[in-house]
Amino acid sequence: MTITLTINGTRRTVDIDPGEKLLDLLRREGVMGVKVGCGSGDCGACAVLVDGRAVNSCLLYAAKADGAEVVTIEGLERDGALHPVQEAFLDEGGIQCGYCTPGMVISAVDLLSRNPDPTEDEIRQGLSGNLCRCTGYTKQIQAVRKAVERGRGGGRDD
Amino acid sequence: MLAERGKAARAVGGGIDVHLFRVQEASALVDLTSIDLAYVRADGGLAIGATTTFTEILESSEGAAYLGGILVEVLEQVASPLQRNQGTIGGTIGSAHPWSDVIPLLLVLDAELTVYDGQERQTPLARYLSDRSTGARPLIVEIRLPAASRGDGCAFEAFTTTGFDVAILNCAAYAVLDGGRCEIARVAVGGTPALAGRLFAVEEMLVDAPLDEAAIERAAEKTAEAIDARDDRRATADYRRTLARVGVTRCLRRIAQQGGIG
């Protein structure tokens, strides 16, 4: 079947297998920022925004993304400027191997879009579907708080 | 459309469980989210469309207001935010996983479903589940929760290994109290490892009696006896009985407190 969706601002019409997942479609289309971690929705490495909501792309049938706006980590940059969450992750040591990063950042962006000033507990809740084996999470939580502070200091508001 | 595709076609909400639990025999998947079944309406009680996602329920003011916020309390710890953005309440009931947190809660709230299998009809959730176990799969269209009563309270406990995990065992309880006496009592325990069911023997013990510490202890003991606890990868039967006792105790104590007792 054929679907049309917007990926990081670019409209694309693609042929898909009905059983295909959005994760496979995206990587097939060269969007490599979306990672394969478990295929079962347990690690969150594959998280992308679909119509503004973060979901596990390994669990979403590509067909359900027909007509949708999909944003991946590659789509967060604007005119060479990183999203405050990306900047904060870099500054606070929230990235070690970087494999969980795309999904983690996407979840953080979704969280902040709905809760612009989360408590530490709310951050943990909001990112609870993203596993990381390298960092022990502490600096990632700090990074989200830092992104919030930056946002309030006149950074980009997303 | 489902009728056209025949028996091997499956309806999907978010599509999570169809993928994860290998519904191999599905020749076609019919996406119900394309029909507008996503809504949360307060109409005395609560009416939730089958394809409403968990997140949509959590973000609705009607959902948050229902029965002291119990829906929010339970739903916000189900799975992960990513899965809550995608998973639908109809889908989760339709999958009826034995560890489901939603089902025991809806059972003690006496939820009713509007289903469609050629014609639309109402059926209690419990009936839907028992029909389902014999192979019936009517489409879920809507979930209805009754209006709140004076003096009612609801509580839920789930025991998990890590925070993002399904329950080893879960308990839900609902009671209507009048002057400290239980007029209505409903108790359900799930993940035993079987799917939750109401424990009528326990409920009988509680009804028409004060909800005091002694009654709670008796009810908890009865719960441990009444459930069909088994060993599995996650826990032994014995431990599940312990959790059931502790879980029901904690639920009933909280309801008693909510009702101004204890």
Added chain:
Amino acid sequence: MTSRPEFSVVGKRERKVDGRALATGKPVFVADLRLPDTLHVKILGSPHAHARIVRIDTSAAEAMPGVACVLTHENTPPTRHTTAGQGFPEPSPYDARMFENKVRFIGDRVAAVAAESEAIALEALKAIEVEYEELEPVLSIDDALREGAPVIHDEADSTGIYDAARNIVADVDIDVGDVSAGFAGSDVVVESTCETQYAQHTPIETHVVLSYLDDAGRLVLRTSTQVPFHARRIVAQTLGIPIRDIRVIKPRIGGAFGTKQEVLLEDIAGLVTLRTGRPTLIRLTRKEEFVAARTRHPMRVRVKLGAGGDGVLRAIEMEAVSNTGAYGAHGLTVLANTGSKTLPLYNKAPNAHFFGQAVYTTLPVPGAYRGYGATQGYFPLETAMDELAERLGIDPIELRRLNHIRVGEGSPIFEKLGEGREGVEQTVKSCELERCLEIGAERIGWAEKRGKRLRDGPWVRGVGMSIMMQGSGIPMIDMAAATIKMNEDGSFNLLVGATDLGTGSDTILAQIAAEVLGVPVEWILVASSDTDFTPFDVGAYASSTTYVSGTAVQRAAEKVRDQIFAVAAPFLGAEAGALHLADGAVVGPSGRTMMLADACVRAMYESDQFQIAATASCVPAESPPPFLANFAEVAVDTETGGVKVLHYVAAVDCGVAINPTLAEGQMEGALVNGIGYALTEEMQISSRGRVRNPSLFDYKIPGMLDIPRLDVVLVESYEPTGPMGAKSVGEIGINGPIPTIANAIYDAVGVRLKETPFTPERVLAAIQAVEG
């Protein structure tokens, strides 16, 4: 603490040099490179824990459209090797073949299919007919050692096995003094046996390799590895081709923690590419990662401690039996490390005995895993110390103070026990353990909380502590090298074999070079882990990268600095020895400067031209230990046995922290991994030897909701033998949680747990046993 120099770049929280690429999702991981005509490989795993392959018929699979090639024991080289990525000659038995007519665990390799797509490859696997002769499985250490047990490695051509007929891969026995006399002369003796479970690294990126032929027809392996040079050598050995015909590249990888210190897939991918001429991708699914990658060594370790009434240890005995699974990779060295990284900590004991065996079973294969045996050893050691303190009536912290190694001291264990063979004598030259204990105790609230058992409903609180050491590289064995070449704008290319697993080694090595060369980190362009272009490095293991690779970088930078001085000296009218580098310039004694760019232009284009460049190596003479003091506050739910870690303080002496953010990050990641190992992680094995929970759904690792308040405090010392005073920090953190949490649980509810993980069920059973 020896005073340390002022640094310009070292000690700064620099952003990772590869950070931006990772933050923006650039295609820098193995599978992000897509090549046309790539074949996909799926591996057929054995359904039996122990069996001979009597007959294997791949004709139907080979005939399927889209199948390019099928590999079995009948058409692949039979060379015995080890999959363990260790220095040559590897201290692990050569007991593995690419494919064999015998299988030794459920999931062991039977065959591999390369096809146009994964789906076709999977279909083809189903078409392979295999006739097995089932053999009796061996599912525990006790079963393996029992009289008349099946011999798991009964082949004639394996080497390096201590006693194959008895399933013993390795046997270690070293002693100092006379422990019997020591115990006899002790006022208090404590003995404790602990068991640790099958656990797994679960890197978020599973094992993956992409192989292809370059334009010259050479085999290139782009692989998720910790050990590119060992991988090159072992693939050459396994396939029977010269090393010069292989290039191994490690791009960015998604975590490793030891499981990628192994050559697991590269031989298959390489052979498929050589036979078909086509790029080949093998990526393990999460389930395959659980079943057929590597795990922690489950161990049973007994510790016996004897002390005088004064609290000073008279004797330490440690006996370890290690389950090394179906193959012996890392079997000897992990076993040896269990003693070599633990016993020297308490060098006040004049008598010590470490002995044990690593044993084959027909179970999933353990390998290298952060901590590498020390993790399993500290469990009984630090919980026995806790018990000893109680029996002596001494505070546990005080007991550690009386017994731990100090600056200026050594231990006979250092030279008697290394990694697999004898070690190397050494004296500790930096140790801030005293300050670590002081800071940790204060931060956790030790005096206020210890023994108080504060209650909150069903929850009871307790605090526990432990100390540990690790090492920094393998002395006299590990080698690392670095090459630096200068560019005419004053920047430098830093080429290192050292392997950045996400740990940030590219960054800290750049910081070291930048410090010596007087430039900002951005002027150091790091290229790492490419066997064609970067000089040798053993790879990332044994906490060696900062200490060993860092020293090589420092030496190379110093050589380059000297070359720059030689160029600049006549220009500045001064002796080379009177110059120094700062802020991108050469500075003379009078303050006259020559920009680095000018110096390089001069050398590259103008006069007596030569490439300013140097290579330097490092073989460390010793392995200075980092030290760690752990303090944890836990709450135990006395009704369910649930354990929550509320607060965890880790005060660590890693020498000078080249990059404090990265050092803290190593500690935090290791601690959280250790908490999972202590509380929730367990690979469950069925009665047939099958992994029952090979998924992240059923094997629970800590998530955001599970971490305590983590307080990592870097308590710096200055290690004179280390680059810029650094030691290491990569592994030590993972050793802390098990004993610390065990001791805290004891403080809370009076039960001593001897088996990990400390599941609620186990904790509750222990509580009820004490009460009943």
